[in-house]
Amino acid sequence: MNITEKILARGAGKSSVSPDDVIFAKVDKVMMHDVSGPGVIKVFDKLQKQGISVDKLWDPTKVWVAEDHFVPSADKVSAENIVKLSNFTKHYGIEKHFKYGMGQYGICHTISHEEAMVMPGDVYVGGDSHTNTTGALGAFACGLGHTDIAYVLLNGQIWFKVPETYYFKINGKLPEHVMAKDLILKIIGEIGTDGAAYQAMQFGGSGIDEMSVESRLTMCNMTTEAGAKNGIVEPDQKVVNYLTLRGATNMNLIKGDDNAEYSKFFEFESSEVEPTVAKPFSPDNTCIVREAPSVELDKSYIGSCTGAKYEDLEAAARILKGRKVKIRTEILPAAISIYQRAMENGLLKIFLDAGATVGPPTCGACCGAHMGVLAKDEICISTTNRNFPGRMGHIESQTYLASPLVAAASAVTGKITDPRDL
Amino acid sequence: MKGNIIKYARDNIDTDVIIPGTYLKIHDYAELATHAMEGLDPDFHSKVKEGDFILSGKNFGCGSSREHAPIALSHSGIKAVLALSFARIFYRNAVDGAFLLPIEIEQDAYDGISEGDEISIDVSINEIKNITKNQTYKMKPFSEIIGKIIAAGGLFKYKPDQD
Numbered sequence: 001m002n003i004t005e006k007i008l009a010r011g012a013g014k015s016s017v018s019p020d021d022v023i024f025a026k027v028d029k030v031m032m033h034d035v036s037g038p039g040v041i042k043v044f045d046k047l048q049k050q051g052i053s054v055d056k057l058w059d060p061t062k063v064w065v066a067e068d069h070f071v072p073s074a075d076k077v078s079a080e081n082i083v084k085l086s087n088f089t090k091h092y093g094i095e096k097h098f099k100y101g102m103g104q105y106g107i108c109h110t111i112s113h114e115e116a117m118v119m120p121g122d123v124y125v126g127g128d129s130h131t132n133t134t135g136a137l138g139a140f141a142c143g144l145g146h147t148d149i150a151y152v153l154l155n156g157q158i159w160f161k162v163p164e165t166y167y168f169k170i171n172g173k174l175p176e177h178v179m180a181k182d183l184i185l186k187i188i189g190e191i192g193t194d195g196a197a198y199q200a201m202q203f204g205g206s207g208i209d210e211m212s213v214e215s216r217l218t219m220c221n222m223t224t225e226a227g228a229k230n231g232i233v234e235p236d237q238k239v240v241n242y243l244t245l246r247g248a249t250n251m252n253l254i255k256g257d258d259n260a261e262y263s264k265f266f267e268f269e270s271s272e273v274e275p276t277v278a279k280p281f282s283p284d285n286t287c288i289v290r291e292a293p294s295v296e297l298d299k300s301y302i303g304s305c306t307g308a309k310y311e312d313l314e315a316a317a318r319i320l321k322g323r324k325v326k327i328r329t330e331i332l333p334a335a336i337s338i339y340q341r342a343m344e345n346g347l348l349k350i351f352l353d354a355g356a357t358v359g360p361p362t363c364g365a366c367c368g369a370h371m372g373v374l375a376k377d378e379i380c381i382s383t384t385n386r387n388f389p390g391r392m393g394h395i396e397s398q399t400y401l402a403s404p405l406v407a408a409a410s411a412v413t414g415k416i417t418d419p420r421d422l
Numbered sequence: 423m424k425g426n427i428i429k430y431a432r433d434n435i436d437t438d439v440i441i442p443g444t445y446l447k448i449h450d451y452a453e454l455a456t457h458a459m460e461g462l463d464p465d466f467h468s469k470v471k472e473g474d475f476i477l478s479g480k481n482f483g484c485g486s487s488r489e490h491a492p493i494a495l496s497h498s499g500i501k502a503v504l505a506l507s508f509a510r511i512f513y514r515n516a517v518d519g520a521f522l523l524p525i526e527i528e529q530d531a532y533d534g535i536s537e538g539d540e541i542s543i544d545v546s547i548n549e550i551k552n553i554t555k556n557q558t559y560k561m562k563p564f565s566e567i568i569g570k571i572i573a574a575g576g577l578f579k580y581k582p583d584q585d
Contacts, residue, residue: 022567024582035446039489042449043519052578070447078447129487129511145489145515151577159567159582193434194481198510227484227509282434367443367486388436388485390461391443 002165002260003234004200007140010254011123011157019164019263024157028122032149033066033108034078036127037085039146040153047150057092058156064096064117065089066108069363071100074370106335106361109133109305112141113217114335116246120235121254125152130305130385132224136216137243138235138253143224163229164263165200170207172270177419179315180215181307181383181403182276183207184222187268189278189286197227202262207270208233213242214311221306222385225283275418277381278401281389289406292416298378300325300411301392302404303332303359304366307383310338312404317347319408319419320354326414329356330372336361356411368393381410423523423544424553425473425501429537430462435478435505436485437512441494443486454490455497472499475543477535479505482524483512489519496521502543504550504561506532517568520576525550531559545572 001009001016009017011025032040044054057063065085070078089097096117098105104115108126111117112134118124120138125131131143144158152158174183188195201223208216216233223231234255243251275289302308302316313333331351333339339361342348351358365372366384374380374393380400382392387399400416409417439461441454448454459466476495482505483491492515495503502523503516516524525543531550535541539554543561550559564572574580 022565035488038447038449047578050578074447081447081449127487129485131487143487143511145487145511145519147489147515147519147577151518159577161565161567193484194507194509197481197507227481229510367446368438369443369446373444386436386438386485388434388438391438395439395442395461 002202002256002262003138003254004140004165004202004230004232005162006254006256007121007123008160008162017162019162021162022159023162024159025123026157027125027152028062029118029124030063030149030152031066031108031112031117031126031131033068033128034071034081034085035069036146036149037065037088038081040127040150041084041088043146043150054154057153060093060095063094063153065094066098066111067100067105068107068361069367070369071362072360074364100360104336106338107305107363109221110309110334110338113137114246114337116243116248119243119248119251120239121252125149125158129224130221132228132231133217133221133305135230135232136213136220137239138233140230140232142230161198163198163200165202166196166264166266167262168201168203169205169265169267170203170270171205171267172207173210174207174270174273177405178273178275179403179405180211180218183268183270183273184219185276185278185283185286185401186273188222188226188284189276191226193225193282193284194227196223198229201226201228201231203231203233209236212311213238214309217309218306222283225385275403275406275420277406277416278387280387280398280400283386283401289416289418292400294415295379297327297381297410297414297416299328299330299374299380300407301330301365301372301380301382301384302407303330303334304363304384305334306385307404307407308332308334308338310341312383313338313342313347315404316408317350319405319412319422320356321350323354323412325355325411327411329411330359330365331356332359332361334361365392367391381407381416383407423501424540424542425475426471427475427477427535427537427539427541428470429477429535431479433479434481434484435462437483437488437491438485440483440491441488446488446490451493451497454494458494458498467498470498470500473501474499475541476500476503477532478503479532480507482508484509487511489515492516492519492521504531517571518577523572526562528560528562534559
């Protein structure tokens with residue numbers, strides 16, 4: 001069995017599973033946030049009316065909650081959602097609730113690794129599509145809707161069809177100025193937004209071994225954009241060190257068997273990857289930056305679970321140091337712990353000196369909700385993950401997806417810019 | 423099950439156009455319905471009728487995990503979405519929450535059925551009839567688990583076999 005199959009077999013209490021098997025897997029961790037949480041609460045209300053007991057959760061210690069989409073509260077409705085969420089976690093005894101304005105908080109997927117909420121080998125589900133991100137720690141990490149999350153909260157398990165696994169072998173270290181974001185955009189450009197629909201995307205090879213944990217998180221984060229059920233990397237010493245630094249102990253490193261099977265096999269040479277963007281209006285509409293259209297940008301956005309981890313901010317700072325931005329530039333660290341490190345290490349000063357605005361962690365502008373949404377005809381280059389019509393604001397706004405290096409270089413010139421050409 | 427078709431002849435209808443992100447804070451189902459398909463078709467809310475079906479291409483519902491998407495369509499009156507394929511979270515949300523039927527169709531149904539056509543769907547024999555054009559097409563059968571959850575009326579009413 002490969003790693004995804006082994007984790008699901010353990011969750012299902014079976015000695016082995018194969019692709020297409022339907023299983024009920026025990027869940028090790030479950031996450032919801034200020035959008036999926038109120039949705040779950042609504043499901044609980046409906047269940048109660050139907051006479052189904054919602055008196056207690058299966059295990060409140062395995063549940064954690066983030067506030068990220070509409071925080072700091074965008075308006076009265078979102079403020080009320082935060083109150084509902086707080087009442088819910090208090091009522092059910094959920095202690096791991098990362099509240100904004102009270103120390104560590106941030107985008108749920110970023111909290112999942114920054115706070116070591118998820119361990120290698122876990123069956124982890126979250127009420128958000130980019131839950132796939134956390135597969136980079138060697139967990140089975142999969143996004144679900146409100147009804148499914150409510151079911152997990154009450155029953156501690158959920159059904160899955162065991163996916164086929166597509167194996168992506170990455171050879172060699174990425175060149176200078178090329179980031180994991182460029183590689184995953186290239187991959188999605190080749191396989192398409194349904195290229196791995198319902199299946200697992202596993203990354204391996206020397207290119208992945210060489211990569212930092214944060215770069216692997218970027219890879220797995222974007223597997224959602226290829227339709228994958230989960231993205232995953234076999235855990236190694238880097239993952240152990242990363243999680244140990246964040247307080248984790250007793251890790252169970254599950255890896256695939258030597259004779260593990262994969263239904264498709266892809267191979268990429270890191271040396272051939274160049275700075276890449278996804279043009280409007282799809283993450284698979286990719287081209288290399290040097291062949292991107294010569295458009296006048298209105299904004300550069302460096303934020304989100306995809307593109308505002310510490311490593312991403314460091315990359316942007318390398319470009320922005322001693323330079324000035326030419327267009328509106330917003331930089332939002334994805335969690336308070338990252339914000340703090342960025343402050344201690346002088347990154348925030350570099351950003352502010354360059355003329356950028358630095359904001360608090362939020363999903364706000366990435367999903368067109370608040371705090372930086374785009375006007376009609378505005379064009380944005382962004383380190384986020386999606387660029388469907390209206391994703392970041394007006395239906396006639398446009399988003400180009402890019403790495404933090406490309407977004408920062410483009411902030412300096414006002415055009416889509418290869419960092420090597422600055 | 424009988425109804426009229428609203429056709430979007432394109433692939434990758436994503437959740438950002440089914441229900442734009444700004445409405446994710448809303449959890450009132452009737453209010454969500456007033457914004458359904460707003461990102462693609464601002465007239466949707468005024469033209470949709472109870473019992474209508476949507477017909478579309480590949481990868482319907484790709485993007486976010488927002489259950490708001492099947493909720494907004496279902497509370498607009500949509501009973502089924504017929505598509506060449508579905509994105510996974512939209513598909514399981516539609517089924518597990520018992521909001522609407524995701525019907526996978528073949529190219530002949532996609533090409534043959536037009537906007538406004540009256541069709542009937544019989545999932546017991548995997549058949550779609552185009553009453554307007556007097557044509558018949560096959561739908562892809564539901565997998566066993568999906569069929570059972572649909573028959574039960576959603577995941578919470580489904581009792582997994584104890585074997």
